[in-house]
Amino acid sequence: MPGMSHRHPESLEVPHTLESLVIRHTYRLPVPEAPEVGRGAVVARQLDAVLLSAGFKLSAPLFARVGGLAPETVAELGRRTLDTVRRIVGDHVEHNVYFIDFPRNVPETQAFWLECVRKALLDEEAWEGTLGQLRDGLVDLVSLPAYGRYQHTYEELLARHEELVEAAGDRVTVLHLGRTVEEEARELYLALAGSRTPLGEEHLEDLGVLAAHCVDGVQPGEIPVREHRAVVNKARLGAGSGLLLDTVTDVLRLACALAGGDVSLREPTKFVKLSRPVRRALLAGLDAVVSASPAKLADVRVHREAWKRLGERLHPHEYPRWPSAARVFAVARGEEKVPSLAGRTEALLAEGDVAGAAQLLTSAPGVLLRSVDRLLRLARTDEEREAVLAAVGQAAPKAAGRVLLSVRLHLLNRGGRLEQGGARRVFVNRLGRAWVAEDTRPALPAAVRDRLVSVLDAEIAGRLPEPGPVLVDPDMLEVALPLSGKAVSSGIGVLPRGSVSPVDGELLRFFTYWKERRETTDYDLSALVLDEEYEEVTWLSYTRLADVEGRHSGDVTEAPDGASEFIELRLGAVRGPYIVPEVLLYSGESFLEVAESFFGFMLREGEQQGRPFEPRTVRMKSELRGPGRVALPLVFRRDGEGRWHAHWLHLYLKGSPQANRVEENKVTVGALLRGIVDREQLTVRWLLGLMRGAEVTVWDGVSVPERPVTFIGMRRPEGLHPEARVLTPENLRDVVPA
Template structure:
């Protein structure tokens, strides 16, 4: 499986079969092997004998994607039926401490002190891994049957030519996306640009600045002589320099100057010489003056650049930065002035600040008129995604708190305010919403006519939020915006898992699950300190993983339905704590996820890749990860996907309140974000399409499958075409 085939499988669900004969004697075993890892084909009749042999590498890839890096085994051999009848962690450690008196403080001594099985008390838990026993348990697991349930990955057989054509389309969609891209997607785009080139990418269609910078970075690395022919402007070059030197792409901070040869400097100067936006250097005078010291524009035949930079050096006017002037005007109560300079210089900031400006402008009719006028005048220059986000914020009008803001690195910051914070008065709110709606409709209408088209929107897309920041989302089987909900599906048990392997320093990861009520108040928990509560069952705690260790936690959905309501339960929130040891990204292996099981007993393999609904690597340097929550009332998975910092020895009892606040903020995002269904409906209405209930009668379909025109689970095309 080469790089293109791997990307085609991961991103588009495509499998290449070499041309040749097809025999049932070869195809049937191949289909069975793929089915064992939960892969099925929509066109199995296209499989040829040439797939045999090479399929093993693809199956191994699928196993890793689904979280399997070896044979998993639980600490308790009878899990989940046979667990200690009594297990109080504090009492266990007190007794172990007494047994350690007079002993040497070594891992082996602690292992023995914490092992009470010889007294027929309870199995050893919260102990370092016993490598010999773990190896025996893994061999025993390999002999057990898998689960009867399968969570399918559906793929299609294609030829090599179709694969490359589909990947070229996907590459264009990614670069044209109106949102940031995950690091793994960026890496794949680098491979595709190197193999397929950039001739099919219209630079003008690459609007999002991070994606433009990525494209210019790739062109710079592969064939920088093309740069003057791309239409790159001064800001594009500054962002390229920032990317090459690890700087800030927002250009709010000074940009480092990369080491450039004379040939490289000629390319940069030529790019400026042919740019129709050369005058933009005056907008960032300080940054370009710093760059000018190393660029030596006088060495090259570039009369326009030389003349422009001479004026730049002689100019004494260097206005204060836009953010400073904007905030100063607001602090002085000059809302109209702030709105006007934002409309002129930073229309995106105007869009992102509409609720705040609307609240501050409420005191006077002149300020209100100025804000609506600024919005109307700048509407064409405000990205559609920003307008839609602004509309959702103004519509919610400060009712939903707490909220959460996600940083570029995936970090999260809960914002706790009283409901009504920065609220816009009702009469002005209606006027402001009208102006936003007019701007949104105009932007959508400009994308083309859909008269004569029929549109089908799959039920449930109102539960999926429109992605606007995919940069730091998990690299899992499913990619959705935080706060989105997907049906849990039919299953008896949700089995959570975490796997890790240390490389040197001892590590201790702890899988836990919090129970919250409808108000997100803490009700109960199951973790290494409490192995069960009648509905949730923990597999026991390991405090090291030299050979790879696992922890599991079962959620019995039948019992949860019967007992949860009586106990006041609403949400179950899995958390992976880094109790001690290296950060997630410093571990040799670290992943988490969940399976949907039917045969969740000790008679079946504790880990079955075919039952994995989602799995992803644990990354970063935070103290704990919250992948999702399970809503018992709606029978849905709500994607949380955040990492948080904490003091060492993180655990439920210490950090539960912060986690509850965070997940409540993520759950409330559906009040302040646009759904995929809302975007689809708006496009259909504004562009004149007819809605139909039957997807077979639709010319444009929105759904959660690769056959749809717009697949919400692979959102690159949607973000490129509709935003």
């Protein structure tokens, strides 16, 4: 869940060095302030070579700077850096596989199962129970000694695989020269705190670390996302600094942050006992907010149960000097009535006064814009529709940029195929939980929709800065604008939901890793192949280890020390245009409960050999931390010209409480993909089209201009002008206008 409620204790105990945070977020390496003695070049070359094994390298300026340090300084810096980048790509754990020769010598499924039964009958401890199961006609595979448990060590696995053959397509991520740790940390803090899109769970925790470190330094001019403000306020409260509050809900979010709860307020938080100084700070903050604007008491009713529980911890009756704070809890208990904006709006709509409701909502521009579709559907006359459109024109300049983009995205998919009879709507909540339903909405009149689009585009375009010359990586053009980072996990190569990126390579290999915490846990990696109508062609899983398309590495059913599963597909042999990798919870702990879990994919050429997991070939790796029992990170799609693309989903299905299998959810997955894959997105290409006077050049992947430019790409190339503005997936949120 968002906030901090589901960060695992192990991860919280790991020291979060500022240096590691900077590397993970920016791919810049802060270099320690140490005298240059010019003797570290040899160690720097060794570091560069070791980093390359993980798919990273030092930029030329960084290499020169590191090479000028003392050898022992370079060695220690290298150790920390290597540890960080290995965690980024998932190379910090041992990736063993059940079938030691994978992807070679994977047996036929039933023959493998029979072999497990044969071995069990030869086992002195297992033969009797196995024989009894055979008599009953049903054998539990997990009960067989040879099934689901590694039959060899990781070292034995390594000895069976040849070295990876270097290929031109191997990923190389450049680490660039950073400034001092303090400077880099301060800039990263300002960027995360001032982000105009909500951060994901891990980034939110990183913000907390940075906020505590930077609490006495320069602060962002604005913290537009309320969850970010709660994290910053927690740090400020701990340091005795003034709180940043302008609504009563800011205080409630801060209380949730202090309890390690959900600062988004979507999940209930168990409030902790608060010290007197903290209680005084919260009540004083509440009193100041309400005294300055009593109308803000209307926000209390939205979370009145949480307020009542918080009141039991704050004891406002003990502090008569803050009477306005006491009113908050009186409203929550129903002792004081305060009309809410939502209630007044619904009353007008119940009377059929659509124009009056629209005008009332101009005082809350974000609410009005999110309600505009409903208001237009309720409008019965052209006059009422004109009144709604006029209200939108009045409110749009006051609305947040993210709201404008969200409504624009809604309109991009409104009024066409999705609104025809029998069509399906796809719903995705902020945590990535997805479901489908019949679409019963009437279409918006084309002229009305076009006018709304015109108003929004003009407002968005007017807020975009003049970028000057723009150099854009063609692979970034179809990347979706990141309107929220909440359901997008951290990692490497991760793109926002709806993004489309090219896939170049002969062999596509998925991987998943998990480590159980307290309970035996079995995750299953599977791949579903679908045809043009989203119907099943085949699948690969523990129930089908091999097919024309590829091979499964074998089922692992417990992970006390961590476990990995892999699927390799030869893309030229895939018989359908869609490949859907899935990670399914079969038994045990959920994605939110395990000690660690992640998913990723690699691309290889046919003759590269190597271990099952080779960090240089990893194109994407992300944490699995969603609320469902079936994870759908992305889907691979083949276009009409035979080229493959990754379409990013970041979705979780509810699934069954136990024993989820790919064969049993194929109908749900097919219906979901039918509604989401063809859905249009607001992309980098779309945004560039709105920029007035932008001089856009598509990058050739090699040369970079000597003058300052705005570079938009998957990774920062070497040689850019020092004053160039660089936008990569790690900071693409910066394009969202204020």
